[in-house]
Amino acid sequence: MTATSQQSFSIHSVGTLYLVPTPIGNLQDMTFRAVETLKQVDLIAAEDTRNTQKLLNNFEINTKQISFHEHNTNERIPELLDWLSQGQDIAQVSDAGMPSISDPGEKLVAAAIDSGIPVVPLPGANAGLTALIASGLAPQPFYFYGFLNRKTTTQADELAELAQHSETIILYEAPHRLKKTLLAIQAAVGDERPVVLCRELTKRYEEFVRGTVSEVLVWLAEHQPRGEFVILLGGNPQPITNEVSDPLLGLSITDHVDMLIGQGLKPNEAIKQVAKARELKKQAVYAVYHHLNEDN
Template sequence: MTFRAVGILKSVALIAAEDTRNTQKLLNHFEIKTKQISFHEHNSTERIPQLIAKLQQGEDIAQVSDAGMPSISDPGQDLVAEAVRLGLTVVPLPGANAALTALIASGITPQPFYFYGFLNRKKSEQKQEIQELVQRPETLIFYEAPHRLKETLKALLNGFGDRQVALCRELTKRHEEFIRGSLSEVLDWATSSEIRGEFVIVLAGNDHPEETEMATIDLSISVPEHVQQLIDEGARTNDAIKQVAKLRNLKRQDVYNEFHGI
């Protein structure tokens, strides 16, 4: 906490907190008497219009996440977007950020980096996400909950190979810990250890990404023709759609719709 943050929390009319019970501990510690209202992913649709209305009436509101920076993997991003759309003032209060804190102590090249956050929970979609990331040369940063850590590490090992990685646990807290090594080594640790706390996974990028042969792509043909060309060469329809989307830097759903005439 910064002196500025404490001062802001004391001066605003209302604090929108992801977990009011946890935030109350913080408020008690700094003798802050400001009233709270719950604001989290399960009630954000209802809360955002209410909070915006208060802001438009001239009230100042502070948004506090339960852990980490508000708006990062947090419904605060939707509140900020709506406030910006309506021309309301948004003031960021910098504080500890798990991704950057993990990155600078990971021992892995800190720049360039690519922050991804949480992978999809569905295995099929998670596998696809990993396939789309495997060629990236940047250091990759993921977030993960303790109960999913082992399965995610297995998926990363299967998809990326045995790259160097740093598991960063409970950053800036009493039980802060770094587990560094190859993916197979940290998976062994996760399998044999009791896993507690929230994790940041810092993964080395691809040292030798395959070059995409953009020069060989005939952009004069239409998207459906391009997809059909790959199908004629032996690709499955979905794989052809995915490849065309990647090569042309288009959304896969848009390519799918255009190919099927939707």
């Protein structure tokens, strides 16, 4: 018996779900295997069919598309599973990068696995790792978080927890929220933590902005952010442990201030003490506590 390739597109009792990465900017990063897979499957489930069509046109791929995004996940997954169960092969793609990373692919994958449908991942472009290896920060261990919550109070809680990680942290952010997010990072980790902004990865105007949090904020004040950003935050060299003498430091900034107010301090004095305990600027703690810079 001769060995056969795992990647087969003949008719089976059930189909296969292929997870196909797409370029994050430079079309030359599309792999031969990805092109061949998209040509051979019966259907492509795309985050944005208009965006993916440009990619398909470039590589002369004529496979039919169907939309699959965060707003139609619940109705689309049963349809895709039905087609897969009938023996059709489906490729799922994001607008850029790896499926399932910051897109609804994870739900489709879980549903396919639960239904006994084979899932085949293809390797390819990823913005977080591409940024990490050229950042100058420690590439391992790293902690991928992706997009922070947009609600200011929830985001502050997330960053308070992330601030204690000793690993390099990978975040994603849109240009119009970049300043607000960096100010929230400043409130959580202070001015001196190393940070790297990465924009337009693999494209003509690819750029890395390296410095401390305060230095990068100065750069941001002088430049208009364009393109999707990867934010790399240096790890905490002295994270707070459970053995810390002040357990309040393990709380979020907002909860820390509220706890001191509950103990009888006035709000401004509580904010001052929290800033001193965490070695942060009073203005930064004030902004987090009073939910300043909220998105409209």
